[in-house]
Amino acid sequence: MARNSTDFKAVVLAGGSGERFWPLSTPQRPKQFLSVFGSSSLIRQSVARLEGLVKKEDVFIVTSRDLVDATRAELPEIPPGNIIGEPMRRDTGAAVALGVGLAGDGVVGFFSSDQLVAKPEAFREAVAKAIEIARSAPKIVTIGIKPDSPSTLFGYIDPATKKFIEKPNAEYAKKYVESGYLWNAGMFIAEAGTFRAAFAEHAPRLAPLASPETLREADLDAIYAALPRISFDFAVMEKFPAVDVVPGDFGWDDVGSYLAFDKYFPHDGDGNVALGAMKAVDSAGNIAVAKGARISLVGVKNLVVVTTGDDVLVADKASLSSIKKLFAK
C-alpha cells in the first residue's frame, strides 16, 4: 500500500503525566515511553502505524517541553523541529490548536501516542477513508471505535447524529453500546482550514495557536499562560456542526491501566501474571512487574505489585484509579 498523501500531515499528541503506570512510567517517562506492550515503545508504535499514510517529515509530535529531548531521542527518524514542547499543560484544546498551527495546511490528522492497535492495516484503511472525506468537505472526521464493552472510561459518538457524548455512567454506557454508539478515541481528521474555522467559531482563545503566522512569531510561554484548560472535545467537537464519523474496528486499546497486563501477558495456573522475577505462594489473580528487584507474593489476591528497584507499588486491582492520589499528597 502506498497511500502517502502529499497533503496529509499527522500530529501525534504525546502529553501524559506518568501516573497510571507509575512507577513503571514517571512524569519524565510517561506511558508513551512504555515498551512492555509490543517490541517497542507505545509512541514508536503510534508513529510506525502511520507509515504508508504520511511521510516522516509530515509527522509532528506535540508533547510537553520537558519531554522534547526524550521524544526526539525515541524518534530519531522524525525531524527534530517537528517535535514541539508545550510550555505548560493546557489540555487537548491547546494541543490540537498548536498541532494545526505546526502542520500549516493540507489534511491534518490527530492521534494519540500511547494506544495500541492490534490490526494496523485496518487502522490505516479507516484513516485513509477519513482523509478522503476531509479532503472533499469542510468536515471534522473522527474515527469511532467499535466498543468491546460498555466502558465508562471513554466518551461516545452517536454515528447517526454525529453527536459527541461525555464519559457516561455504567447505565448509560450500556445503553450507548446497545444503540451502536462508538467510542471517541481522540482521532480527528480535517483540512487545516476547517480546524482553524472551527477554533475561530467555537474556541477563539485557542485560534491564534492554530495559525502558522501567529505561531511563528509568537512567544509560546506568553500565549499558553493565558490559555484556558479545556479539552478539544468540549471546546470544539461538542459544538461543531459538520462532524463525520468513520467506524474503526482494528483492535484499539488505550492501555488505560495495569489491567492491560492481564490482557497481553500469559497467566500461571493461579491467574497470576509476572514480568520479571516473581515467586507466588497461595496467591492468585495478581499482576507482578519486577524490574531491578524480585517480587515474592504470599497469600495475596488481585493485587498489582510493581517494583523498579527504587519504588514499590502495591495496589488492589479494584483501586488502580486511585494511584493518582499518591501524587496529590
Next chain:
Amino acid sequence: MARNSTDFKAVVLAGGSGERFWPLSTPQRPKQFLSVFGSSSLIRQSVARLEGLVKKEDVFIVTSRDLVDATRAELPEIPPGNIIGEPMRRDTGAAVALGVGLAGDGVVGFFSSDQLVAKPEAFREAVAKAIEIARSAPKIVTIGIKPDSPSTLFGYIDPATKKFIEKPNAEYAKKYVESGYLWNAGMFIAEAGTFRAAFAEHAPRLAPLASPETLREADLDAIYAALPRISFDFAVMEKFPAVDVVPGDFGWDDVGSYLAFDKYFPHDGDGNVALGAMKAVDSAGNIAVAKGARISLVGVKNLVVVTTGDDVLVADKASLSSIKKLFAK
C-alpha cells in the same frame, strides 16, 4: 547489682534460618542480627541483658558454622573462641549438649539470641533465682513465662507438676492459660554435671558432645553427621524427673513474625505501620518496611510489604506462616 557468679556460664543459642523475617533477614543474616527492634541487634541485646549475671569470658555462643564470622563481628567483646559453629543443623538437643561441653563446669544457663525482654532487671532477677536453685540441687530449672495470650506457638509448663507440654491447639492453649500454665521460652539453667547426667540418661547419643574431654578431641563434623535431629525439650526435658520452674514476667517476646512490627512501632490513623519511606492511599492495617526503596500502597488492607531493594515481599498478615514455602520451592 553485682551478681556475677564466679561459677555461672551463659550459653546463647544463635541458629536460625532467616525465613520468618525474610527478606529483612536471610540465611546469612538470620533474625538475631535484626536491629530494627531496639537500638542494637537482637543478639547484642540478648548478650547485654546477661550483664551483671555473667562475665564476658563466660558467655558462649552456639551458632551455625557459616554464621561464626558474622557473630564474632557482631559481638567483638566476647572471646572469639567462645563463639562456636555447629557444622550442621541438629536442633536444640545437639546445641544444648555442645553448650554444656563448651561451658565445662559450674552452673550453665541457656538463652535464645533472638528474643526481646522489656524488663531486663526482672529478667536478671528470675535468672538469679534459677541459678540459686540449680546450685543447690541437681535440677534443671526453666524460666516459665507468664503468658499474655493463649498462644499456640509455644510449649507450656505446668508449674505445679513441672510437666512440659508440646505446642497445643487453640482449645488447649486456652485451658492451659486459664490453669496458670507458663510458656516454655527455651531458658534452662542447671549444673553442667546435672545436664550431663540428664543427657547420659535420656539422650545418650547426644552425651559425648556435653563432655569437655570428648569435645576437645573430637571431630565435630563426624560427631554431628551421626547425631539425631531432636529438640532439647523432647530429648531431655519431657523425661527428666528433676525439673524446677521459676516464673518470669519481664515482657518477654519471641518476635515470632512481622506482626511484631504492629506491637513495637507507631501506627498512622489508618493502622498502618511504616519503617522507611511509605505512602498510603485508601489503605489500612498494613506493615511496610522500606529499606533501599520506597513503598506506595493503594487500596490495600492487612498486608506486610517489605523491600530491601533487591527483594520485595508482599504477604497477607494472615499468611505470614507461609513465607517459608517460598524457600521450599
